[in-house]
Amino acid sequence: MAENVKKDTKAKEETKSPDPSGGRLSRLRFRKRDVPGGLWLKCENCESIIFRKDLEAKGFVCPKCGFHFTLPGDRRIQMTMDEGTWEEMFADLSSLDRLSFTDTVPYSDKVARTVKRTGKKDALICGKGEIHGRPCVMAVLDFTFMGGSMGEVMGEKIALAADLAIQDKLPLVIFTSSGGARMHEGMLSLMQMAKTCAALATLNDVGGFSVCVMANPTTGGVTASFASVCDLTLAEPGALIGFAGPRVISSTLKIELPPGFQRAEFLLGKGQLDAIVTRDELPATLARLIDYGTASWENYAGRGLSSQAAGMKRLAGGEPGEKKEGTSAG
Ligand SMILES: [Zn+2]
Numbered sequence: 001m002a003e004n005v006k007k008d009t010k011a012k013e014e015t016k017s018p019d020p021s022g023g024r025l026s027r028l029r030f031r032k033r034d035v036p037g038g039l040w041l042k043c044e045n046c047e048s049i050i051f052r053k054d055l056e057a058k059g060f061v062c063p064k065c066g067f068h069f070t071l072p073g074d075r076r077i078q079m080t081m082d083e084g085t086w087e088e089m090f091a092d093l094s095s096l097d098r099l100s101f102t103d104t105v106p107y108s109d110k111v112a113r114t115v116k117r118t119g120k121k122d123a124l125i126c127g128k129g130e131i132h133g134r135p136c137v138m139a140v141l142d143f144t145f146m147g148g149s150m151g152e153v154m155g156e157k158i159a160l161a162a163d164l165a166i167q168d169k170l171p172l173v174i175f176t177s178s179g180g181a182r183m184h185e186g187m188l189s190l191m192q193m194a195k196t197c198a199a200l201a202t203l204n205d206v207g208g209f210s211v212c213v214m215a216n217p218t219t220g221g222v223t224a225s226f227a228s229v230c231d232l233t234l235a236e237p238g239a240l241i242g243f244a245g246p247r248v249i250s251s252t253l254k255i256e257l258p259p260g261f262q263r264a265e266f267l268l269g270k271g272q273l274d275a276i277v278t279r280d281e282l283p284a285t286l287a288r289l290i291d292y293g294t295a296s297w298e299n300y301a302g303r304g305l306s307s308q309a310a311g312m313k314r315l316a317g318g319e320p321g322e323k324k325e326g327t328s329a330g
Pocket of ligand 1: 043045046048062063065067
């Protein structure tokens with residue numbers, strides 16, 4: 001254990017020393033120990049040494065300070081969806097190296113290695129399932145796959161997820177944790193910002209319902225597109241959410257940034273988020289929001305499961321299927 005701690009401290013020093021933001025930026029980088037592999041871990045927020053089993057039991061939330069660790073996509077699905085209801089879809093889509101891009105290694109090699117390591121073909125896991133008995137389409141960004149970066153595949157899968165939500169009259173739930181657009185795909189990755197927003201706008205036009213939960217970290221082109229345009233935007237406590245990094249902003253504007261800048265709590269205060277929800281409360285909260293959001297949606301597959309939804313319908317006094325003002329913002 002002592003050796004592990006020593007290694008951790010050394011690694012921390014290495015990541016900290018060139019970072020004038022005092023370690024805040026280091027959270028942007030995915031490190032293997034964020035998703036536990038060893039028996040012991042160090043919380044990067046309070047620096048407590050945590051036994052892996054304890055962390056797992058708490059849903060990868062620090063038992064000392066409540067820091068929400070980055071969660072692998074599979075684990076997120078397992079913690080959110082009702083057991084035995086999850087059905088993955090569009091899993092075969094994989095990236096094309098259209099630009100023949102090479103940085104330190106060719107992009108195609110990098111993708112091939114990541115596919116082999118993770119067993120996934122891209123950074124977005126998409127499918128259908130139920131949350132507390134409410135059927136929905138869910139898309140989860142997996143930070144373990146190239147930092148959850150958005151390329152053509154992610155854009156296409158978000159668009160397919162929105163189409164599926166329209167076709168099957170289901171709400172769309174998105175979980176994000178991403179470093180932003182995938183630079184290896186150049187302009188093609190930036191085009192996914194428009195594509196995903198257009199897909200969500202179409203879902204919105206037919207009276208559909210979408211909710212996004214931003215987890216630590218949600219940055220760049222993902223924040224600036226589909227994560228922010230859902231009907232409701234939630235975040236986990238302490239999540240880093242922003243477009244450009246704090247260091248870039250600070251040095252460009254030559255100003256000192258306010259405390260808590262780009263953290264979920266700061267953004268909630270500015271009206272960028274609708275709510276901050278702890279990980280253990282997310283499934284129940286999502287189920288409640290789905291009831292509210294789909295109350296006026298005729299033939300919602302989960303109709304009749306919830307007395308709340310029926311109550312909302314009565315309160316609204318409208319016919320089922322009629323789109324209510326103010327239920328959608330995206
Ligand atoms: Zn902690």
